[in-house]
Amino acid sequence: MKIRPAHESDAPVLAMLISESNKDVALQFGITAENCPKHPSFCRPEWLAHDFTRGEIYFIAYAAGQPIACVATEYPSPEIAYLNRLAVLPAHRKQGVGASLVNFILAQARVRAAKTVSIGVIGEHAALQDWYKRFGFVSGETKHFPHLPFSVKYMAHELADA
Numbered sequence: 001m002k003i004r005p006a007h008e009s010d011a012p013v014l015a016m017l018i019s020e021s022n023k024d025v026a027l028q029f030g031i032t033a034e035n036c037p038k039h040p041s042f043c044r045p046e047w048l049a050h051d052f053t054r055g056e057i058y059f060i061a062y063a064a065g066q067p068i069a070c071v072a073t074e075y076p077s078p079e080i081a082y083l084n085r086l087a088v089l090p091a092h093r094k095q096g097v098g099a100s101l102v103n104f105i106l107a108q109a110r111v112r113a114a115k116t117v118s119i120g121v122i123g124e125h126a127a128l129q130d131w132y133k134r135f136g137f138v139s140g141e142t143k144h145f146p147h148l149p150f151s152v153k154y155m156a157h158e159l160a161d162a
Helices: 008-028 045-053 097-111 126-133
Strands: 002-005 057-063 066-077 080-088 116-122 138-144 151-158
Touching: 002 097, 008 045, 008 057, 008 066, 008 080, 045 057, 057 097, 066 097, 080 097, 097 116, 116 126, 126 138, 126 151
Parallel strands: 080 116
Antiparallel strands: 002 057, 057 066, 066 080, 116 151, 138 151
16 A cells, blocks of 8 residues: 555545545435535535645555545644544455554654644544544544534544654
8 A cells, every 4th residue: 555645636536535435424324415515425626625725634545556545634733633534445444544544644743743633523433433542542522513413522642752
């Protein structure tokens, strides 16, 4: 597997990876375009143009020359990194791809001297939360937003000083 930085011109590939990788989650939690139009399962290239404009950094993972996954990160402050848009195509799951991308973002955050990597996941998605806990993420606050049909669980990974 090879990981490379993505560029704005990769928006169609990123949108496909994010959308296809999140369709099963939408189905599992009853998420539709009507009750949550900004859910990643409905990702469009225009969304990514906005992300790039505000400083989101995307990476694409390839296997056998084909894009199979992506992840994004951003740094709202020097000490905090966000892990966003982790997406692995269903045919490539349970092969360590997601784990490699999480570890890649943790390493990137360490290089930038961030102290914490934060994520937000569907609050009712216990299996995903358990998966992130294996990397050292700790559960934090759960918030309910009126525009979302699910709660959001925030999790954080404190990076050890190098």
